[in-house]
Structure formats: C-alpha cells, structure tokens
Amino acid sequence: MQGLIERAKELLADGTVAQVLGWRKGDMGYDPEPAYFKSEEELKDFVYDAFCGANLSKYMIEAAKLEGKTLVFLKPCDTYSFNQLIKEHRVDRDKTYIIGVGCQGTLKPEKIREAGIKGIETVTIDGDTLKFDTIYGAKEMPFADALLERCKVCKGKKHMVYDELIGAAEDEEAGPVGNRFEEVEKLEAMSPEERFAFWQEQLSKCIRCNACRNVCPACSCRKCVFDSNQYDTSQKANAATFEEQMFHIIRAFHVAGRCTDCGECSRVCPQGIPLHLLNRKFIKDIDSFYGEYQAGADTDSRGPLTNFTFEDVEPSIVQTRGGGH
C-alpha cells in the first residue's frame, strides 16, 4: 500500500495526473470508500486492502470530464469493466493512467458480523487470518471465510489493461478458480416450480434502492428507463407494478453480453439478493449457444447481442432442451 501512495505522489508531483481515484479510509477498518485525492496531503487517508471491493472503473466516466489526467487503481477484474467501457466509448483512455494492483480476493464485512465478531475497533490482515481488536477483546477468523461470493470463483489475476503494475506480476497467469456456473447449474436442475419459488422469494426482498443499477459498470446510460418521467431524478418508488416485477429481469437483459461478471450488484445489495445469478445465467447461455465470450477481455470484438451467425440456434431450443438448462 505504501508503494501505491508513493507512486501516486510522484505522478501528482510531476504533473502526469491531476487527480487520483482510489479508496479512502472509512470510519471503521472495514469500510473504505472510493474517493478522489488531489494532493499529497489528502493521500495520507489513502488505503488499499482486501476491504476495497469497490470497482472504480465506472467512476472514470465522470472523471473523463475533469481537467487533466486521472490516476486510477484497478484490480484485475475491474480492468474487464474498464475495457468494456472503452469499447462503449464511455471512458477516455487518453485521460486515464491505470495502475494495476494485485488482488488476493475482497471481503464482505457482513460475513464477519455473521461470524459473531462485533464491536470491531481495528482489523489487520495477517496472511490467511483476519485479526480483530474488538470491544470484547481480540478475535480472529480465517480470511477465506469472509470472502465475497464473487471472489470464491476468481476470473484470474491478469490485468486486461494498465499503464503499470504494482503488487502484481506482468505475466501473472493464475487462471480462473472454481466453476462460476455451479450455482446456476443447481438452479437449472430444479423443477420450474422450485425455481419460481426461489426467485419469488429472492426478488420479493428488493426494496428498489437502485444500488445495483448505480454501481453496475455496464449500467451507464445517461437516461434510464427506470428514471422518473416527471422529475429528472432516479425513481426509488415503483411507478407501476410493471417495474416492481420486471426491474431485475430488464436490468439483467440490458447488460447481457456486456456484463463482465464483476459481481458488484450482489456486493452492494442491502437485501442480499444473489443478482449475479441472473447475469451468470445469460453468460452461461451465451457461452453455450454462441461460443465462449468474456465481456471486457478486449476492446474491439463485437458483443454477442450485436452480432449473429447464419447457423444460430432457434429459440425453440429452450423448449426442446428443457429442464431449465
């Protein structure tokens, strides 16, 4: 982390960048937040550790409007989102200086609370263990137990786009870990009634806070269909039952073929809805129908929904294949 701060200071001092986009210490040890840093002085609050789950690539849309270059720190899977945004002409690569940072997986503070550790004063990450000083004394738990769902099936440690790397090797080849479609497959194996019951229960928890939409790097439309027509604000209350029922289906479809599976939607959901399972279903279908495709792996290929072949499968495959696959 000290290396990142030193490098940011250098780049600010020599005028390469005008501002730094990174994470700032939160009130607690486990809640850093994305922030801009404009001076050496401000950088003293900079932090980068396993609690910095936030994907900073979407902030670069706004950063492109600022004076001068912006230095941004991207984790390996954040770089896929950034690449996808380049492809969609939403960010300005020339006004961006990317430092790729190494990542050992990011953590979910809720899981620490679930493990019964409360009243946390400080957190230290010591190899495979998390050590806490709490008001009830010292506690610890395994690092792996607090990982976010998305990090249990890592896409790999390779950065797709960067200007320099710190804390990560140039030829990092650590491949994907685990089968990310495991949970999707479990759902597919259920009967339609069970699937329906599962989704009805999950989607009924939604409070329409719009956090999933606001954090999603693929959801970057200037005007959203879910914005209020009367006022120029985002709509938090459902204007019609249509929105109530279809919000998540429409959102998942809208990002289909562009979703890099960064898992931010599920990370920020205050109700714990596994939204990534909707996106992963689309990714799985696209992979099996139209060939393997990873959004954000490059900046020039055509997305699966803006492309076609003469031999594509017919929609009737959904009925003939059956069983939800």
Added chain:
Amino acid sequence: MQVENTEFRPKIVAFCCNWCSYAGADLAGSSRLAYPADVKIIRVPCSCRVNPMFILRAFQRGADGVILCGCHPGDCHYTTGNYYARRRMTLLFSMLDYLGVENGRTRVEWVSAAEGVKFSTTMNEFVAKIHELGENVRLEDLRCKG
C-alpha cells in the same frame, strides 16, 4: 336467463412482421383458414423491432402467451433484423424458463407472406398449448405485492 361463461379464454399476443407474417395472416384470412380469435395481432415493422420489454409488458398486462412471427432467416426485409431477434429471443426465453415461468408460453415462428396455412396451424397449435397450460400467473406474481 344469463349464462355465465366460465370457459378459459386465453389472451394471446402475436407480434407479426409487416413484411411477412402479417401478410401471412391476411392470406390465412382470405383463404378462409380458421385460427382462434384469442390471438391478438400487433403489427411491427420487423421481428427485430420487438424489444424484450414488449414481451414482458404483454405478460404483465395479462397475456397468457406471446408469439413472435418474423421472416424466415435470410429473408428479412432489412437483411439481418431477424438474426438479431433470434439471438435476443433465445436468451430472453431461456431466462424466463430459468425464473420458473412455463417455457411453452413463449414462441418464435418464421412465417412468410405465402404461408397462410402455416400461420393458421401455428396459431391453432399455440392456442391449444396455452389452453393446456392455463392462465398465466407466474410472471405477474414473480414479485410479491404484499
């Protein structure tokens, strides 16, 4: 005496491409080929015009089945529209299936302007299928209203 009709009459929305299946429906009519009156046709300029939201909206407003008819692949009036529609609908139907909505309620069929017979048989088959499935409650109920 008033007789209450309790027989299930499905509401079926058919999106028909102006250049093929809409004319196919006309041909079916002028050839006096019958298809159920439960089918309500919405004319669209191309199968590709059908936004997935239209289909969801139809279900949410009480449709029991939605069928999309377009030109045979290769015959699109706009050259490639139906190829894009084919990908979109495949993914959307698969998603609805994944959410537990009966997969027989959605269908895509390629019907040309010369295929009045195909139009009529397709609609008869589809309506029979919806009769079998009964009323659509799932999509409307996906999110509890309470």
